[in-house]
Amino acid sequence: MAKPEVVAGLDMGSGRVTCLIGTPEPEGDRLRVLGGASVPCRGINGGVVVNILETKSAVSQAVEEAEAAAGVTVSELFLGVRGTHLQSFNNKGAFNIARTDREITAEDVQSVVANAKAIPLSSDREILHVIPQSFSLDRQRGVPNPVGMEGSLLEVDVHIVTASSAHLNNVMKAVAQAGFEVRELVYGLLATGEELVTPEEKDLGSLLVDLGGQSISLGVYSEGSLRYSKEIGVGSDFITRDLAVGLRTSMATAERLKITHGIAHSSLMNGDEEIEFSRVDGRTMDKVKASIMMNFILPRVEEIFTIIAEDLQGSSYADLVSPGGAILTGGGSLMRGVAAAAEEILGLQARVGIAHPEQVAGDEKWFSPVYATAMGLLTFAQVSRWGTGVARQTSRQRPAWMRRLTGLFEDLF
Numbered sequence: 001m002a003k004p005e006v007v008a009g010l011d012m013g014s015g016r017v018t019c020l021i022g023t024p025e026p027e028g029d030r031l032r033v034l035g036g037a038s039v040p041c042r043g044i045n046g047g048v049v050v051n052i053l054e055t056k057s058a059v060s061q062a063v064e065e066a067e068a069a070a071g072v073t074v075s076e077l078f079l080g081v082r083g084t085h086l087q088s089f090n091n092k093g094a095f096n097i098a099r100t101d102r103e104i105t106a107e108d109v110q111s112v113v114a115n116a117k118a119i120p121l122s123s124d125r126e127i128l129h130v131i132p133q134s135f136s137l138d139r140q141r142g143v144p145n146p147v148g149m150e151g152s153l154l155e156v157d158v159h160i161v162t163a164s165s166a167h168l169n170n171v172m173k174a175v176a177q178a179g180f181e182v183r184e185l186v187y188g189l190l191a192t193g194e195e196l197v198t199p200e201e202k203d204l205g206s207l208l209v210d211l212g213g214q215s216i217s218l219g220v221y222s223e224g225s226l227r228y229s230k231e232i233g234v235g236s237d238f239i240t241r242d243l244a245v246g247l248r249t250s251m252a253t254a255e256r257l258k259i260t261h262g263i264a265h266s267s268l269m270n271g272d273e274e275i276e277f278s279r280v281d282g283r284t285m286d287k288v289k290a291s292i293m294m295n296f297i298l299p300r301v302e303e304i305f306t307i308i309a310e311d312l313q314g315s316s317y318a319d320l321v322s323p324g325g326a327i328l329t330g331g332g333s334l335m336r337g338v339a340a341a342a343e344e345i346l347g348l349q350a351r352v353g354i355a356h357p358e359q360v361a362g363d364e365k366w367f368s369p370v371y372a373t374a375m376g377l378l379t380f381a382q383v384s385r386w387g388t389g390v391a392r393q394t395s396r397q398r399p400a401w402m403r404r405l406t407g408l409f410e411d412l413f
């Protein structure tokens with residue numbers, strides 16, 4: 001397929017809408033980011049649309065600002081979604097090759113994946129992704145691509161992500177009302193992982209942690225694919241709220257204090273300066289010592305990573321992630337000392353993830369963790385459009401109200 005001129009990724013975060021527009025470089029597979037924008041959105045709460053009109057405005061603003069920065073216009077978007085309405089689990093499928101030639105075809109692969117996704121789902125939920133982890137042929141495990149091989153029993157392990165249909169529909173409605181078409185819906189974590197987790201880290205075992213404002217996404221990779229994913233309904237905004245309540249100031253002031261002075265680990269404390277800020281009335285000025293401010297921030301940071309550690313322990317995937325360690329991203333990973341806090345509480349090596357310059361190019365600011373998911377969506381779009389890869393495993397490519405999943409699943413590969 002010919003390379004398109006521009007692609008756009010829209011990350012419906014847990015509390016922000018973030019857009020990046022990119023273009024494939026003429027030579028090679030690299031993508032160049034042309035422009036982007038990230039705006040707060042009061043219409044979404046933890047990734048769920050609570051006000052379509054406000055969400056529509058935020059989508060318009062993010063895309064229009066990104067278009068202005070990029071100097072191009074876009075009509076269709078790769079849309080990243082997140083939030084605790086997303087759930088995931090692993091499943092298996094099997095398919096007997098009854099033909100005499102027994103050479104596995106792409107249709108056989110489609111059939112075995114269809115078998116793996118034939119699961120009972122309540123009427124208010126739908127499948128967002130079916131991600132094949134590995135195939136086995138006549139009980140021989142670890143076959144990466146069985147097409148062209150011979151065998152009689154084809155099996156597959158898959159990771160399935162399901163979503164609330166109503167929540168997806170509301171997100172899609174807001175985007176449609178803003179005047180954009182959704183080319184594909186993607187679980188944000190999946191796109192982010194494509195961008196930030198290296199093939200080696202995916203192979204060895206690693207943990208992706210997207211620290212959003214109101215939601216945290218976890219992804220465990222091992223043996224090359226996603227084994228576990230989870231949305232947890234806490235986030236970095238909780239730190240802001242604690243600070244606002246503790247200092248009796250507004251959320252906006254607390255956010256500014258957090259971003260300018262906040263640290264996630266006590267080892268970064270350097271002196272004990274007095275910090276000036278305005279009270280909640282916006283007029284009365286007050287002062288607080290850095291050490292006092294940390295008394296509000298550090299316990300919440302600790303709590304967040306403890307929740308992550310406990311979830312991981314409860315998942316039975318905790319043992320897989322130590323070789324590659326934790327890769328942190330999302331706006332929350334910008335707080336200084338966050339990797340140190342993660343290392344201490346998760347007991348893993350941790351780094352803040354950064355997109356690989358071999359994959360994407362562009363101004364430094366687009367490499368911020370705030371844009372990681374949107375950048376992942378661009379990479380995802382690239383793979384989906386003129387390559388073969390994970391995007392092709394998405395089962396949902398049309399607005400829900402246009403195309404209901406009725407058990408007739410279309411192309412997987």
Ligand SMILES: Nc1ncnc2c1ncn2[C@@H]1O[C@H](COP(=O)(O)OP(=O)(O)O)[C@@H](O)[C@H]1O
Nearest residue numbers: 013014015016212213236237330331332334335
């Ligand atoms: N420099 C920073 N230091 C600390 N926290 C930050 C910084 N920048 C953004 N954040 C926090 O990141 C969170 C938003 O993360 P982001 O990934 O942009 O949102 P979303 O959850 O919508 O994907 C907010 O809680 C915000 O306060």
Ligand SMILES: [Mg+2]
Nearest residue numbers: 013212330331
């Ligand atoms: Mg984010």
